[in-house]
Amino acid sequence: MxxxxxxxxxxxxxxxxxxxxxxxxxxxxxxxxxxxxxxxxxxxxxxxxxxxxxxxxxxxxxxxxxxxxxxxxxxxxxxxxxxxxxxxGPHVTRELALVKVAGVGDHRIEAMRLAEVYRARVVDATIGSFVFEVTGAPEKIDKFTELMREVGLVEVARTGVVAITRGREAV
CATH class of the missing domain: 3.30.70.260 (ACT domain)
Structure with missing residues (x-):
């Protein structure tokens, strides 16, 4: 068996x-x-x-x-x-990531468009690169970084998951 x-x-x-x-x-x-x-x-x-x-x-x-x-x-x-x-049971899970993307022209425009969709905030910008701050569930950050690979992902720094239960009780 x-x-x-x-x-x-x-x-x-x-x-x-x-x-x-x-x-x-x-x-x-x-x-x-x-x-x-x-x-x-x-x-x-x-x-x-x-x-x-x-x-x-x-x-x-x-x-x-x-x-x-x-x-x-x-x-x-x-x-x-x-x-x-x-x-x-019900709990809130969040993570923060800093995502560096380098690119010019159409890649730069696409990076900004994707950042808007994922509600990522530009925290640093140069002529050839951006650093985005994105928060949310780990799956959201995974997807955002996956999409940024297509337009010039350079590096990613992640905080790790923080979580807390929903409701009035502390656990």
């Missing part, structure tokens, strides 16, 4: 931690030691006194692996709480 392969799912995890030296390295080390992939990682303090940080991790795996990741993160000290935003 052959066991069917489990499908890999993409999950966004919110990890609330004490803001202390080494915690990010411990979390990244936990992923690395067990062979789990981190697709996106962002960190920022979330309290006035900078005592608590939110780490947002995007990872993929079968449901059993995601459960294992959450359980292992939850056991780390000084982790206060791990929330699987994907399983939780």
């Amino acid at each position: 052959q066991i069917p392969p489990q499908t890999s799912e993409r999950h966004t995890l919110s990890v609330i931690v004490d803001n202390e030296a080494g915690i990010l390295a411990r979390i990244a080390g936990m992923f690395s030691a067990r062979g789990y992939n981190i697709e996106s990682l962002t960190v920022a303090d979330v309290t006035e006194d900078a005592a608590i940080s939110r780490i947002t991790v995007v990872t993929s795996g079968p449901p059993a692996v995601i459960e294992q990741i959450i359980a292992q993160l939850d056991r780390l000290v000084p982790v206060h709480r791990v929330t699987d935003l994907t399983a939780w």
Whole structure:
């Protein structure tokens, strides 16, 4: 009897931690030691006194692996709480990217047209290039950069995903 392969799912995890030296390295080390992939990682303090940080991790795996990741993160000290935003329900996910495009003539005009469609903002311009700022869901940024390859994409810098649940409750 052959066991069917489990499908890999993409999950966004919110990890609330004490803001202390080494915690990010411990979390990244936990992923690395067990062979789990981190697709996106962002960190920022979330309290006035900078005592608590939110780490947002995007990872993929079968449901059993995601459960294992959450359980292992939850056991780390000084982790206060791990929330699987994907399983939780409605949440808002955003990312910011700076996209440098070089081109002249029709390529320059097309880059501006595409930027308008994707609501990207010009944050730097020279005679031969633009730097666009685009925000939105990661899929939107993926599509924008894919289209910009056709008109002269030079480089991309992305922030990584930030996410928060919808509604009145904090998780």
